[in-house]
Amino acid sequence: MPKSKSYKLVAEPADLPPEADQAHRFEKARTAQATALLEDYAELISDLIGTEGEARPTDIARRLGVSHATAIKSIARLKREGLATSKLYRGVFLTPAGEMLARRARARHRLVVDLLVAVGVPQEAAEVDAEGIEHHVSDETLRAFATYLGRA
Amino acid sequence: MPKSKSYKLVAEPADLPPEADQAHRFEKARTAQATALLEDYAELISDLIGTEGEARPTDIARRLGVSHATAIKSIARLKREGLATSKLYRGVFLTPAGEMLARRARARHRLVVDLLVAVGVPQEAAEVDAEGIEHHVSDETLRAFATYLGRA
């Protein structure tokens, strides 16, 4: 992950050229996309461990609909970023950081599906669309969803 | 149960293994992501032509927050896919297919922002998040949004 200047706490000057705003939005979307894969893997690994007792690369690959080679390479990225570990022929595990990411991803995923259904989106469409939408929902937006659903 | 008469590409037998559903959702999200860049460019080019009279690569790059080399390369992809044309030093234009894509992208973008605001998301957060969310909103979900907003 490219260092991502995390100046989220810094107030953003209101006197920037107008197109800078737009550029900043696109940049946020690109950043979100860069973490989407990590979030999906973390959530899935956590699910598999919970339901199957273990998360094997082959199962991960089948659930994601990618080749096992692709899954293994992505798992390598998770390890590189300190989110997962794995022992040869013994499955993949999440580090504390990975667990935390998985928990938040799962909670957000559920909230997004519930919000969509609450505003009238059919269940199956909500499930499908949420898989992509979830990665672009900020904490602020998530709080608004929770409030709307009466779970503030 | 998993119905939704799909396109000719993927035949969906009703008795698929349960994890195939999940794989299919992930695949949809990946497909949506593959077209996200095209949609953003088409929408932006259309906007620039509308407000500035022309869409020059440099302006496109600045609005997107990427280098002009990146923008030019992406514009090449739009041309390759029949969505845009350009004359040397004379800006970028949209083909009819590109215009159509831009129109739909803009309408969807607006509906997504409006939906977010309607459920209580602050305006600025809605604008930011919509830039990513929009690409994962299916037609079915979009219709539900329109209905919710009373624009059925």
Next chain:
DNA sequence: TTCGATTTGTAGCCTCGGCTACAATTAGGC
């Protein structure tokens, strides 16, 4: 225990979308 099937890992290829550096073209001020 042995041996074939499954699982896991590696190697190499591809496209995409970032970037910088540099080259060429055009536009504009003087």
Next chain:
DNA sequence: GCCTAATTGTAGCCGAGGCTACAAATCGAA
């Protein structure tokens, strides 16, 4: 009209995330 600045385009690099093909390790049934 000339020269500089801006714009546009090209070349080459990179990492991410797809893929297939092949190799190695493990598992499990006979």
